[in-house]
Amino acid sequence: xxxxxxxxGREVECERGMTILExxxxxxxxxxxxxxxxxxxxxxxxxxxxxxxxxxxxxxACTEPVVDGMNVIxxxxxxxxxxxxxxxxxxxxxDHNCLYCExxxxxxxxxxxxxxxxxxxxxxxxxxxxTRDVTSSEGxxxxxxxxxxxxxxxxxxxxxxMNRVWDFAGRGSHAxxxxxxxxxxxDSECVQCGQCVQLCPTGxxxxxxxxxxxxxxxxxxxxxxxxxxxxGCKIDFSINPQGExxxxxxxxxxxxxxxLCVKGRFGFDFVQSPKRLKTPLVRKNGELVxxxxxxxxxHVADRLKQIKTENGSDSVMAFTSAKCTNEENYxxxxxIRAVIGTNNIDHCARL
Amino acid sequence: xxxxxxxxxxxxxxxxxxxxxxxxxxxxxxxIKKAVITGGKKxxxxxxxxxxxxxxxxxxxxxxxxxxxxxxxxxxHVIIKEGLHDKEYINSRCEGFAxxxxxxxxxxxxxxxxxxxxxxxxxxRKAARILGNAKPMAAYYxxxxxxxxxxxxxxxxxxxxxxxxxxxxxxxxGVNPLRGQSNVQGACDMGGLxxxxxxYQPVTNPDARQKFQNAWKxxxxxxxxxxxxxxxxxxxxxxxxKALYVMGENPVISDPNQHHVIExxxxxxxxxxxxxxxxxxxxxADVVLPGCAFLEKDGTVSxxxxxxxVMRKALNPIGDARDDWWIITEIARRxxxxxxxxxxxxIFEELRAVTPSYAGMTYERLENELLQWPCPTxxxxxxxxxxxxxxxxxxxxxxxxxxxxxxxxxDPEYPLVLTTGRLLEHFHTGTMxxxxxxxxxxxPEPYVEIFPNDAENYNISDGEIVSVSTRRGSxxxxxxxxxxPKPNVVFIPFHxxxxxxxxxxxxxxxxxxxxxxxxxxxxxxxxVYP
Numbered sequence: 001x002x003x004x005x006x007x008x009g010r011e012v013e014c015e016r017g018m019t020i021l022e023x024x025x026x027x028x029x030x031x032x033x034x035x036x037x038x039x040x041x042x043x044x045x046x047x048x049x050x051x052x053x054x055x056x057x058x059x060x061a062c063t064e065p066v067v068d069g070m071n072v073i074x075x076x077x078x079x080x081x082x083x084x085x086x087x088x089x090x091x092x093x094x095d096h097n098c099l100y101c102e103x104x105x106x107x108x109x110x111x112x113x114x115x116x117x118x119x120x121x122x123x124x125x126x127x128x129x130x131t132r133d134v135t136s137s138e139g140x141x142x143x144x145x146x147x148x149x150x151x152x153x154x155x156x157x158x159x160x161x162m163n164r165v166w167d168f169a170g171r172g173s174h175a176x177x178x179x180x181x182x183x184x185x186x187d188s189e190c191v192q193c194g195q196c197v198q199l200c201p202t203g204x205x206x207x208x209x210x211x212x213x214x215x216x217x218x219x220x221x222x223x224x225x226x227x228x229x230x231x232g233c234k235i236d237f238s239i240n241p242q243g244e245x246x247x248x249x250x251x252x253x254x255x256x257x258x259x260l261c262v263k264g265r266f267g268f269d270f271v272q273s274p275k276r277l278k279t280p281l282v283r284k285n286g287e288l289v290x291x292x293x294x295x296x297x298x299h300v301a302d303r304l305k306q307i308k309t310e311n312g313s314d315s316v317m318a319f320t321s322a323k324c325t326n327e328e329n330y331x332x333x334x335x336i337r338a339v340i341g342t343n344n345i346d347h348c349a350r351l
Numbered sequence: 352x353x354x355x356x357x358x359x360x361x362x363x364x365x366x367x368x369x370x371x372x373x374x375x376x377x378x379x380x381x382x383i384k385k386a387v388i389t390g391g392k393k394x395x396x397x398x399x400x401x402x403x404x405x406x407x408x409x410x411x412x413x414x415x416x417x418x419x420x421x422x423x424x425x426x427x428h429v430i431i432k433e434g435l436h437d438k439e440y441i442n443s444r445c446e447g448f449a450x451x452x453x454x455x456x457x458x459x460x461x462x463x464x465x466x467x468x469x470x471x472x473x474x475x476r477k478a479a480r481i482l483g484n485a486k487p488m489a490a491y492y493x494x495x496x497x498x499x500x501x502x503x504x505x506x507x508x509x510x511x512x513x514x515x516x517x518x519x520x521x522x523x524x525g526v527n528p529l530r531g532q533s534n535v536q537g538a539c540d541m542g543g544l545x546x547x548x549x550x551y552q553p554v555t556n557p558d559a560r561q562k563f564q565n566a567w568k569x570x571x572x573x574x575x576x577x578x579x580x581x582x583x584x585x586x587x588x589x590x591x592x593k594a595l596y597v598m599g600e601n602p603v604i605s606d607p608n609q610h611h612v613i614e615x616x617x618x619x620x621x622x623x624x625x626x627x628x629x630x631x632x633x634x635x636a637d638v639v640l641p642g643c644a645f646l647e648k649d650g651t652v653s654x655x656x657x658x659x660x661v662m663r664k665a666l667n668p669i670g671d672a673r674d675d676w677w678i679i680t681e682i683a684r685r686x687x688x689x690x691x692x693x694x695x696x697x698i699f700e701e702l703r704a705v706t707p708s709y710a711g712m713t714y715e716r717l718e719n720e721l722l723q724w725p726c727p728t729x730x731x732x733x734x735x736x737x738x739x740x741x742x743x744x745x746x747x748x749x750x751x752x753x754x755x756x757x758x759x760x761x762d763p764e765y766p767l768v769l770t771t772g773r774l775l776e777h778f779h780t781g782t783m784x785x786x787x788x789x790x791x792x793x794x795p796e797p798y799v800e801i802f803p804n805d806a807e808n809y810n811i812s813d814g815e816i817v818s819v820s821t822r823r824g825s826x827x828x829x830x831x832x833x834x835x836p837k838p839n840v841v842f843i844p845f846h847x848x849x850x851x852x853x854x855x856x857x858x859x860x861x862x863x864x865x866x867x868x869x870x871x872x873x874x875x876x877x878x879v880y881p
Contacts, residue, residue, distance in 0.1 A: 138792045162381050209789070225533065230530030230531055230533060231655060232652065237646065239665065245646070256378045261377030269788055269789075270644070273628070276644070277641035283636070301686045304621070311593050314573075314575075319596070319598065320598055321534075324599050325648065325695060326537040326651045329534070330549065333541060337554075343577030346544060346578065348600055348779075350867065351580065351602075
């Protein structure tokens with residue numbers, strides 16, 4: 001049902017049940033957020049999305065539902081002051097030095113500090129030195145001194161992967177991330193789907209594949225479809241200037257809705273394996289030796305022609321591939337049926 | 352799948368049978384977990400192993416491998432006895448119910464529990480009530496239904512259950528096979544099968560042949576259905592199949608009875624392997640052709656829910672690797688036909704003209720819309736779920752099916768049941784996952800899962816090297832003592848060439864669709880003394 005609110009002095013129509021943040025997003029008004037992520041539930045933990053409601057109240061826009069006649073101010077001097085203070089506190093609490101952080105350029109905290117003109121925080125000891133566990137897991141790195149306790153990773157694991165590996169422990173300024181029974185990540189029940197890393201707004205959680213292999217602004221993004229099972233997850237790949245694959249993120253518009261499993265996340269470097277075949281090979285004197293495309297293709301064509309002539313079309317069989325595209329499968333069955341003249345074509349659908 | 356992945360939240364209950372969903376289709380597995388854990392939906396899991404999904408199940412039926420049909424008949428028996436079936440749906444949309452009802456008569460929970468190795472028959476009643484009382488209920492299955500010599504009947508039994516409960520042709524219901532390869536659906540849709548052209552147009556149908564003869568501008572096409580993979584291997588040994596062209600497959604690891612497969616490859620006069628690596632199969636080849644990997648090419652793939660998606664080239668091909676379609680075109684041209692293709696999209700335009708279910712799809716549409724076949728015309732929105740209002744054949748046909756035991760039974764010499772499958776971290780023959788550093792680091796070596804009591808019987812401790820043997824061969828690998836498999840059942844993942852599970856598996860085939868019985872055979876396990 002449509003209701004009306006006043007947003008920054010302008011009357012706006014919206015649906016009952018929407019949050020202030022959703023209305024602002026729809027209206028193109030930017031509200032800073034850190035703990036909010038559209039794929040997981042909302043907790044209003046970071047308080048950065050704070051807005052002024054009905055002149056006197058401060059509410060977190062990501063959790064507050066709109067009501068008819070509500071008056072919302074998305075940004076004013078006092079809100080800016082509060083947001084800056086929050087960002088300063090976050091910076092003070094951890095070790096946020098972009099110089100040696102692999103999230104540099106891909107960090108929501110960094111972007112907001114830049115946007116709000118945050119100065120270098122006063123020098124002083126880091127309040128709590130938290131866990132640094134960058135080797136126990138094959139795929140994931142955990143540098144908790146960069147954690148801002150937004151809880152996105154906890155929710156990614158509990159609400160998307162449904163594994164509940166992450167949680168918070170400790171209270172107040174001692175609050176920190178933990179895996180169940182306080183194992184290091186590598187000893188936990190983590191299945192390395194990497195969803196927590198995909199949702200992490202800072203460099204607290206990162207992928208082993210990213211470390212030292214290019215910063216955000218050097219990476220090119222390309223989308224493709226995962227090569228493993230039949231779910232058909234859409235993946236956004238990041239490629240560095242050397243042409244190496246460094247990161248895989250689940251795309252929101254695929255059937256996976258942003259999620260990936262460990263294979264989709266980490267199972268792509270075979271494409272650049274030194275074991276890849278680089279030239280055609282032909283067997284000569286019992287050995288497979290490199291040859292030119294021309295020689296290899298002519299040899300295949302000649303032998304197939306010869307065997308077809310001598311033994312009939314039905315003496316030729318082809319296995320097509322569930323790893324190849326529709327176009328390639330279509331073409332191979334056309335080749336076998338129209339050029340060879342047999343229906344001897346099958347693939348691993350049964351295997 | 353008759354239905355769509357995005358319908359998971361709509362289902363009121365799930366039956367997962369013969370699918371280790373969280374390991375083999377993890378993204379769908381997580382979605383179902385979410386529906387069950389936070390959505391409060393009901394879940395019945397049927398599997399020989401205590402897979403992760405079993406933890407969340409309202410009822411978990413740990414059956415012996417090869418007894419799917421018995422358990423499904425048992426569930427249907429209870430559903431009918433307790434009047435939970437959808438009588439109106441059966442009367443208006445189905446046929447053959449009387450025969451089914453008669454056959455099901457003797458599949459009492461007690462009878463079925465005995466066949467399936469379930470201690471408490473009451474569990475079957477409980478599961479049947481859950482499935483019968485929730486609507487819509489979605490059935491998900493995988494190779495744990497199909498890879499038996501009764502594979503076709505297993506699938507028909509799932510269909511029987513879903514028609515009995517009126518769960519076909521409705522959102523959130525359906526018979527949902529989870530396809531195990533990125534484009535296995537597409538390879539089937541494209542006619543990569545011995546009996547059909549694209550979109551399952553039979554090669555035996557003269558009209559279909561005429562249509563393709565016209566489209567391909569050739570005078571005749573063969574009418575006799577061709578060979579399946581396992582049949583072709585047998586005929587290679589007999590000397591009737593002389594040449595084999597393998598594109599992106601690795602039968603040495605993936606096919607049953609490895610020694611037999613290798614013998615077949617060696618018997619061939621000519622073997623071409625087109626792949627991205629020198630696979631175990633390529634080692635026997637006369638010519639090896641380097642194809643592009645998925646990130647190096649354009650093209651479309653069709654997922655398990657019939658959704659067609661465009662893949663775009665992200666990387667330049669390595670070395671002198673070429674597009675698979677280019678390689679095929681070049682060979683065809685050198686055999687004297689005038690084929691000209693300049694891009695994958697050109698081939699797609701040709702194929703959609705002869706493929707009714709893809710006819711309405713173009714690259715432009717696929718990149719902007721979610722399209723699932725059938726999509727017969729430009730402007731057609733695609734099909735979210737099949738069999739709405741009426742079945743493809745008109746009335747839904749119930750098939751009365753009797754349980755038949757697997758090809759090989761345990762005996763004093765081979766007293767354990769062997770079943771095989773996949774792991775979360777690896778994929779099929781390992782060509783891709785075992786060449787991915789992180790995946791191979793997580794699970795670097797093969798193992799056999801064995802139940803603690805069985806391990807004790809054979810004096811085997813966790814981590815010890817054992818030999819597992821069947822009538823076809825023997826492999827050595829580490830023992831993993833765990834309560835996951837059912838007692839008397841051992842499980843081996845088949846990704847590992849160094850201890851290839853398919854040395855052991857049996858090549859008994861389903862008489863109709865020729866699927867091998869990977870999922871059950873008799874084996875023995877022995878400790879290896881150093």
